[in-house]
Amino acid sequence: MGIFRYSYEQMMRGLMALEQKSQGRFRTRMLELSADGRAVAEAVLGDENAGHHVLVHGGVHGREYLNSALLMRLMADWLRRGEELEKLAEDICVHVLPMVNPDGCSLSQNGLAGIRTPGLREELQQCYAREAGNKRTLSEYFRTWKANARGVDINRNFSSGWETYRGPALPGAEGFRGRAPGCEAETRAILKVCRNYPIDCCISYHSSGNVIYWDYGTKGRVWEEGRRLALAIAGTTGYELRSTVEDGLDGAGCSDYLMRECGIAAITVETGAADCPLPAQEFPEIYARSRGVLHAAAMFCCS
Numbered sequence: 504m505g506i507f508r509y510s511y512e513q514m515m516r517g518l519m520a521l522e523q524k525s526q527g528r529f530r531t532r533m534l535e536l537s538a539d540g541r542a543v544a545e546a547v548l549g550d551e552n553a554g555h556h557v558l559v560h561g562g563v564h565g566r567e568y569l570n571s572a573l574l575m576r577l578m579a580d581w582l583r584r585g586e587e588l589e590k591l592a593e594d595i596c597v598h599v600l601p602m603v604n605p606d607g608c609s610l611s612q613n614g615l616a617g618i619r620t621p622g623l624r625e626e627l628q629q630c631y632a633r634e635a636g637n638k639r640t641l642s643e644y645f646r647t648w649k650a651n652a653r654g655v656d657i658n659r660n661f662s663s664g665w666e667t668y669r670g671p672a673l674p675g676a677e678g679f680r681g682r683a684p685g686c687e688a689e690t691r692a693i694l695k696v697c698r699n700y701p702i703d704c705c706i707s708y709h710s711s712g713n714v715i716y717w718d719y720g721t722k723g724r725v726w727e728e729g730r731r732l733a734l735a736i737a738g739t740t741g742y743e744l745r746s747t748v749e750d751g752l753d754g755a756g757c758s759d760y761l762m763r764e765c766g767i768a769a770i771t772v773e774t775g776a777a778d779c780p781l782p783a784q785e786f787p788e789i790y791a792r793s794r795g796v797l798h799a800a801a802m803f804c805c806s
């Protein structure tokens with residue numbers, strides 16, 4: 504069995520199918536347009552005027568598209584539970600961005616052919632020359648791509664810790680923070696959801712490691728809430744908890760920003776054991792572990 508394949512086009516078709524089946528309980532919104540012209544989609548489950556809001560997102564890094572398929576499956580499960588869940592989660596709205604970085608996903612799956620804009624392709628070719636030289640083939644280099652089509656790592660493009668973050672000085676496969684915090688469409692898509700709704704908690708799906716990162720160096724109530732969320736999600740997934748402070752991880756990530764600047768409880772779930780892109784054989788276990796996540800996050804909001 505090879506790597507797990509799941510494309511942007513498959514996801515868009517999946518969103519439309521869910522919308523058709525859901526009788527108004529599910530809507531899709533286009534938040535931003537990526538540099539290569541793909542819409543960053545937000546799925547809304549439940550009443551947008553609800554008192555509580557959960558944000559879940561995945562596919563921030565190009566090569567992590569297995570998590571996009573995972574989030575689509577979790578939403579389908581949620582909708583299938585219908586009325587039972589509606590009573591339970593009456594005052595809760597769930598917002599899911601299954602693929603924050605569609606250009607990065609296309610690049611990881613299709614190499615340069617996955618990018619349509621000639622100017623972007625030229626810049627990406629320069630990234631390859633600079634970072635890979637002649638040591639790796641083009642397809643090997645782009646297969647493990649994490650950034651967007653402009654060579655910016657979306658999880659280093661948030662304002663918290665951005666000034667002090669020291670990564671690559673130029674665009675490339677991973678780690679480049681961009682010219683300014685929030686300068687990328689994909690980053691702005693997440694920020695927009697946080698501005699539009701009073702988000703109670705956020706779960707960021709990444710890969711890999713089979714761990715949950717929490718503890719983004721905050722104190723007091725936010726720290727307590729972050730810990731409560733981490734314990735709830737660890738309880739349902741069985742993933743081990745890891746502190747970003749103790750592990751000395753870099754800042755400028757989405758969870759850093761939400762915890763430190765917005766006071767929103769946020770954790771990062773790292774699915775899978777192998778290097779990305781993850782093999783298809785890991786999907787059943789990843790799905791089994793995450794099956795209860797949307798429910799646990801919803802319960803977190805009302806307790």
Ligand SMILES: [Zn+2]
Nearest residue numbers: 564567709710
């Ligand atoms: Zn990631």
